[in-house]
Each structure stands twice: as C-alpha cells, then as structure tokens.
Amino acid sequence: MLEVLNLEVHYGGIAAVKGVSFNVRQGETVALIGANGAGKTSTLKAVARQLPARGSIRLSGEEINxxxxxxxxxxxxALVPEGRGVFARLTVAENLAMGAYSRKDAGIHDDLAKIYALLPRLKERHKQVAxxxxxxxxxxxxxxxxxxxxxxxxxxxxPSMGLAPLMVQKVFETIRAVAAEGMTILLVEQNAKLALxxxxxxxxxxSGSITLADTSANLLADPRVRQAYLGE
Amino acid sequence: MNTPMSLRKFAGIALVAAALLALPFVMALAGTAWVRITNLAILYIFLSLGLNIVVGYAGLLDLGYIAFYGVGAYVYALLASPFFGLHLPFWVILPIGATLAALFGVLLGTPTLKLRGDYLAIVTMGFGEIVRIFLNNLSRPINITNGPQGIDRIDPVSVAGISFGHDSTFLGLDFSGPVKYYYLLLLLLLGVIMVNLRLQDSRIGRAWQAIREDETAARAVGIDTTRVKLLAFAMGACFGGIAGGMFSAIQAFISPESFVLTESVMVLSMVVLGGMGNVWGVIAGAVMLSYVPELLRYTVGPIQTAVFGRTLIAPEVIRMLLFGLALVLTMRFRPAGLWPMGARKREFAMTKLDAE
Structure with missing residues (x-):
C-alpha cells in the first residue's frame, strides 16, 4: 500500500533522514522505532507531505511526493499529528465533523456512530471542548x-507521547482494535516494546538511516534491539 | 409553541427595523452632525466585519487593514471626480474598488502565508504604512493620487437622477444628503451582515476555524490552508474596499491622512472589544467605539464648565483619556469582548481552569 524509496529530509544543511526505504502492505501494522532524533518523526512527516523531501513515496502505486x-x-x-493537534476550542463533535471535511458521501453519519462505538469516551463528552x-x-x-x-x-x-502509563495502554488497545478491523497503520513510536x-x-x-528491518517477534528477540531500546 | 415564538421574533425584528428607519430623523433633531456620525459608524461596522473575517474567523492578526479602506476610497475618488475627469456611477465603482482591494488582500496574504501572530502583525503593519506612503507620494513623476493634498470634489452617489449631495423632499419629508446616505448604507449593511452570518456557518467558515486552531491538523483533515487563508485576506479586504468607496462618496474629499495606523488599531479595537468572531459582538464594538468619543466630545466641555465654572482640561485630552479608560475597563471585566462567540468564551473559561 505504501512504498517509500530513498527518502531524504534536510533541515537547512543537516540531513535528518538519509535515504530510507520501507514499505507497508495492505492490512498490516508497521512500526518505525528508534531513539530521540533518529529521524522517525521526520520520516513520517515527509510521508504525510508536511515536510519537503527527496525520494519516492508511492501510495497504492501512485507517486504522491x-x-x-x-x-x-x-x-x-490520514495523519494523526505529533502532540495530537486537536482543535482545542471546538467541541469533540465539531472536531470529529472536521475530520470528514474532505468527504461529501452519505456515510459520514454511520462512520460517526462507529467511532463513538469504538471510543465511547468521546460520545460521553461530545459536547465538551477538546x-x-x-x-x-x-x-x-x-x-x-x-x-x-x-x-x-x-x-x-x-501516540504515547506525554501520556500517563495507564492511558498509553488504553490508547494502544484502541490502535489494536482499529488494526483488527483491517486498517493499514504506520506507527512511529519511541516506546519500542509497545510499538513492536x-x-x-x-x-x-x-541517525537518519534504517539499520534493522524484521518481524516484530524477531526484533523483540534481537539482542541489539533489546540492549538499545528495551533497556536490557 | 412555535407560533408565538416566531411571532415574537417577527415583532422584534419589525421593531428594530422601524427604529432603524426612524433613527436619522430623531438624530437630525439633535443636529445633522449626528446623522454623519451614524454614517461613519456604519462604515466602521463594515470595516470591523471585514477585519473580523481575517482576525476573528481565521485568526490572522492584521494591523494594516486600513490599507484596503484606502484602496477602495482612492478607487472611488479617481473614478468619480474632476481629477481625471472621470465620473463613473457608484454601482460600477464599488465592485471595482472591492475587487482591487481583494487583490491587494491576496498581495498581502501571499508573502505572509507562513507567518503567524506577532510576526504577521509586524508585516501587515508595514504593508499598511507602505500603502499610505505610496498614496502620499504618487504625485510624482506622474500625478496619480495628488499626494498629501488629497482628492477633492468627489462625486456624490446618485441613484435614478437623485443626487445624494443635496437635500430633496419626498412625501413631505425633508431628506438631507446624510439621511439619504444613511438609508443606502443601511441597505448595504444588511447585505454585509447576511454575507458574514452565512460565512460564519459555512464550510469555508469551518475551515477558517480549523486553521485558527491548528494548521497542521487542518491540512491533515484536507483543508487547503493556502487557499483558505488567501480567501480570508481577500474577503476581509473586499469589505474594506466597499467601505472605502462609500467613505469617498460621503466625504467628497480624501487624503492619505485618513488611512493611518491608528485607524487600523481603532478597527482592531472594535473587533476585539466587541467580541472576536461574533458578528453581533463586532457590530456592538464598532457602534460603541464610534459613538463614545463623539459623545465625550460634546459632553466633556459643558460638564466641566457646569461643575468648575471653567474648562480645566482641554476636551480633546480628556476625551482620549476617558476613551482609554473605557477600553481598559471593558477588557478587565469582559476579557473575551462585550459579546463573544461561543468558542472564545470557552477559551477564556479554559484559561481560568488552567489558572486554578
């Protein structure tokens, strides 16, 4: 579904992402992990076209760069930005309606019901300011x-940034639930264990390059990963 | 249940309409000056509503807004005065002025797309000054604006052979020039308010709200932030251009002096004091800030003479002092404005929560 080839991101003269290539297949959840400043978020922002980048980004075969x-x-x-970026002065319901800004189809109402079913907390608070x-x-x-x-x-x-541990668990439960319904997800996360x-x-x-690529099980077992990111 | 409510609403609207229609005659009893002040107040409402689109809806702080007023005013003056010998009718000039002002809005918006807050304020302030200085100096090498002398003998508005420049009698009632302008402005105002109310709840209005809150997230939900911001600048400027054209016609004389920075600040004060983002609040702010200084002008002197037997402080000085005090008090007790929009009220409620 998503194919990224030789992606490069520069901030002024500094290269934050030095030619990374990766892919995400239909229906799978893929994690991009690494330390602070490794270039994960820059990579994701470049894929979401929020940052200018060199290289190829293909979505279902179509070049989107x-x-x-x-x-x-x-x-x-769809991008869930770092630090959440909710429309703070709008209500929960208004925020969700804004999510459907680009749509004109009749299914919006049903989708809202689905999202409220998935996230009952939002339904309870739909009139509250975000x-x-x-x-x-x-x-x-x-x-x-x-x-x-x-x-x-x-x-x-x-998604775990700045959240209490209990809340992090809940957020990831929700992400798994969304994935279980067949959504394809690219996840950038500092909490390597949870992400994998x-x-x-x-x-x-x-430091701007992909050094390891494997299944989550293998990465979790890999001594280099365990030492560097899982605190062992 | 429904009928009595809508009946009451209807009665309310009819009452307001009757009051607005009778207003100039009541005002005229106190002197034609008050009708003129009212007309200027309506122009300030146009300007405030225009600026409200940029500042209130889209959250872009613009300190050079008066430039668009100037553009509209000069377009009218140049196309309907002996200066170039052109005498186009006002219904041709107003759209030209509005369009040109909108183009100037885009001209200001394009290089400032990435700026926000203080930085945007500084650049827009510079833009306002640039326009004014151009107007002041475009008398050489080719005389386009007549420089600081300004342009005079501007044609009054004329509809169906009736000139708004002098008095005419209709149905036994004496309609002076300002009174006729009042009705014309009232009509225009109705249109401007309708457009603003529609914008507030439209798709584009929601897009403005989104970029005001978070630009990255706005882009992520599919809003073309570039286009939407430029549209805010253009629409805001457009109202400024219309107001400027009417100003030219009413005053019959304009010069760059009318388009200084303090005017931009004044309009911004009207928007902030009235309640950013809310059409009715902004109108209230414009009306208040238009009348209060005038009321003070006519009362400060006589009150001093009555109390102290002579004038202790020059009315001009104390007028601005009291005006400033009124502003400070309003912002102290109603920080979100006299009549804020829902979201602004919420914002201030939130800061209160944070403070606790």
Missing amino acids: ALPPHRLIRKGM GTLSGGEQQMLALGRALMGKPRLLLLDE ETASRGYVME
Missing part, C-alpha cells in the same frame, strides 16, 4: 478525527 498535504486524505492517507479533555482523550479524539476521513492508511506520530507488540513488522532507525 508532489501532492500538497491537504490532498492526501482524499487519496486515503482543549479540556485529558491528554489520552485528546489522543483518542485525534485518532477518531483521522478515522472520520475514511482513510485506508493511518499514520500515527508518537502492536505491529507485525518493524524498522529500526538510527
């Missing part, structure tokens, strides 16, 4: 908003 970012949701790719939700609830809302765009591929940028337990495959990034 020339499209403006707002066109991607119509192409089936900025007053807890961090975990905001993450759920950002996820729900992305799903309202009816994507085929979901890009998640650090959720994904079927993973890529490890180190």
Whole structure:
C-alpha cells in the first residue's frame, strides 16, 4: 500500500533522514522505532507531505511526493499529528465533523456512530471542548478525527507521547482494535516494546538511516534491539 | 409553541427595523452632525466585519487593514471626480474598488502565508504604512493620487437622477444628503451582515476555524490552508474596499491622512472589544467605539464648565483619556469582548481552569 524509496529530509544543511526505504502492505501494522532524533518523526512527516523531501513515496502505486498535504486524505492517507493537534476550542463533535471535511458521501453519519462505538469516551463528552479533555482523550479524539476521513492508511506520530502509563495502554488497545478491523497503520513510536507488540513488522532507525528491518517477534528477540531500546 | 415564538421574533425584528428607519430623523433633531456620525459608524461596522473575517474567523492578526479602506476610497475618488475627469456611477465603482482591494488582500496574504501572530502583525503593519506612503507620494513623476493634498470634489452617489449631495423632499419629508446616505448604507449593511452570518456557518467558515486552531491538523483533515487563508485576506479586504468607496462618496474629499495606523488599531479595537468572531459582538464594538468619543466630545466641555465654572482640561485630552479608560475597563471585566462567540468564551473559561 505504501512504498517509500530513498527518502531524504534536510533541515537547512543537516540531513535528518538519509535515504530510507520501507514499505507497508495492505492490512498490516508497521512500526518505525528508534531513539530521540533518529529521524522517525521526520520520516513520517515527509510521508504525510508536511515536510519537503527527496525520494519516492508511492501510495497504492501512485507517486504522491508532489501532492500538497491537504490532498492526501482524499487519496486515503490520514495523519494523526505529533502532540495530537486537536482543535482545542471546538467541541469533540465539531472536531470529529472536521475530520470528514474532505468527504461529501452519505456515510459520514454511520462512520460517526462507529467511532463513538469504538471510543465511547468521546460520545460521553461530545459536547465538551477538546482543549479540556485529558491528554489520552485528546489522543483518542485525534485518532477518531483521522478515522472520520475514511482513510485506508493511518499514520500515527508518537501516540504515547506525554501520556500517563495507564492511558498509553488504553490508547494502544484502541490502535489494536482499529488494526483488527483491517486498517493499514504506520506507527512511529519511541516506546519500542509497545510499538513492536502492536505491529507485525518493524524498522529500526538510527541517525537518519534504517539499520534493522524484521518481524516484530524477531526484533523483540534481537539482542541489539533489546540492549538499545528495551533497556536490557 | 412555535407560533408565538416566531411571532415574537417577527415583532422584534419589525421593531428594530422601524427604529432603524426612524433613527436619522430623531438624530437630525439633535443636529445633522449626528446623522454623519451614524454614517461613519456604519462604515466602521463594515470595516470591523471585514477585519473580523481575517482576525476573528481565521485568526490572522492584521494591523494594516486600513490599507484596503484606502484602496477602495482612492478607487472611488479617481473614478468619480474632476481629477481625471472621470465620473463613473457608484454601482460600477464599488465592485471595482472591492475587487482591487481583494487583490491587494491576496498581495498581502501571499508573502505572509507562513507567518503567524506577532510576526504577521509586524508585516501587515508595514504593508499598511507602505500603502499610505505610496498614496502620499504618487504625485510624482506622474500625478496619480495628488499626494498629501488629497482628492477633492468627489462625486456624490446618485441613484435614478437623485443626487445624494443635496437635500430633496419626498412625501413631505425633508431628506438631507446624510439621511439619504444613511438609508443606502443601511441597505448595504444588511447585505454585509447576511454575507458574514452565512460565512460564519459555512464550510469555508469551518475551515477558517480549523486553521485558527491548528494548521497542521487542518491540512491533515484536507483543508487547503493556502487557499483558505488567501480567501480570508481577500474577503476581509473586499469589505474594506466597499467601505472605502462609500467613505469617498460621503466625504467628497480624501487624503492619505485618513488611512493611518491608528485607524487600523481603532478597527482592531472594535473587533476585539466587541467580541472576536461574533458578528453581533463586532457590530456592538464598532457602534460603541464610534459613538463614545463623539459623545465625550460634546459632553466633556459643558460638564466641566457646569461643575468648575471653567474648562480645566482641554476636551480633546480628556476625551482620549476617558476613551482609554473605557477600553481598559471593558477588557478587565469582559476579557473575551462585550459579546463573544461561543468558542472564545470557552477559551477564556479554559484559561481560568488552567489558572486554578
């Protein structure tokens, strides 16, 4: 579904991503893990076209590395931005409605019902202003908003960031539930253990390059990964 | 249940309409000056509603807004005065002025797309000054604006052979020039308010709200932020251009002095004080800030004479002092504005929560 070839991101003269290649197949969850500053988020932002990048990004075979970012949701790719990025002064319901901004089909109402079923907390708080939700609830809302765009591929940028451990568990349960319904997910995450337990495959990034690529089970067993990212 | 409510609403609207229709005659009893002040107040409402699109809806701080007023005013002045010998009718000029102002809006918006907050404020302020200085200096080598002398003898609006420049009698009632302008402005105002109310709840209005809240997220849900921002600048400028054209016609004389930075600040104050993002709040702000200084002008002097027997402080000085005090008090007790929009009220409620 997603094929990335020789992706390069530069900030001024500094190369943050030095020619990475990876892919995400239909229906699978893939994790991109690595330390702080390894280039994970830059990679994801480049894929979401929020950062200019060199290289090829193909979505279902179509080159998207020339499209403006707002066109991607119509192409089936939704981004849950780092730090959630909910519309703080709008209500939960208004946030979710905004997620369907690019859609004109009749299924929006049904999808909203589905999202409320998946995330009952949002339904309870649908009239509440998004900025007053807890961090975990905001993450759920950002996820729900992305799903309202009816994507085929979901890009998640650090969903555990800044959340209490219990909330992190809940957020990842939800991500697994979304994956179980057949969603294709690319997950960027610092919490390597959690990410690999959720994904079927993973890529490890180190100073702008992918150094390891394997199934999650193998990566979790790999001594290099265990030492560097799982704290052993 | 429904009928009495809508009946009451209807009665309310009819009452407001009757009051607005009778207003200039009541005002005229106190002097034609008050009708003129009212007309200027309506122009300020146009400007505030226009600026509200940029600042209130889209969240882009614009300190050079008066430039678009100037563009509209000069377009009218140049196309309907002896200066170039052109005398086009106002219904031709107003759309030209509005369009040109919108183009200037895009001209300002394009290079500032990536700027926000303070930085945007500084650049827009510079833009406003650039336009004013151009107007001031475009008298050489080719005289286009007549420089600081301004342009005079601008044609009044004329509809169906009735000139708005002098008095006419209709149905036994005496309609002076300002009174006729009042009705024309009222009609235009109705249109401007309708457009603004529709914008508030439209798809484009929601897109503005989204970019005001979070631009990255707005792009992620499929909003073309570039286009939507430029549209905000263009639409806001467009209202400024219309107001400028009417200003030219009413005043019959304009010069760059009318389009200084303090005017931009004044309009911004109206928007903020009234309640950013809410059409009715912005109108309330514009009305209040238009009348209060005038009321003070006429009352400060006589009150001093009555109390102290002589004028202690020059009315001009104390007028601005009291005006400033009124602003400070309003912002102290109603920080979100006199009549804020729902989301702004929520924002201030949130900061309160954070503070606790």
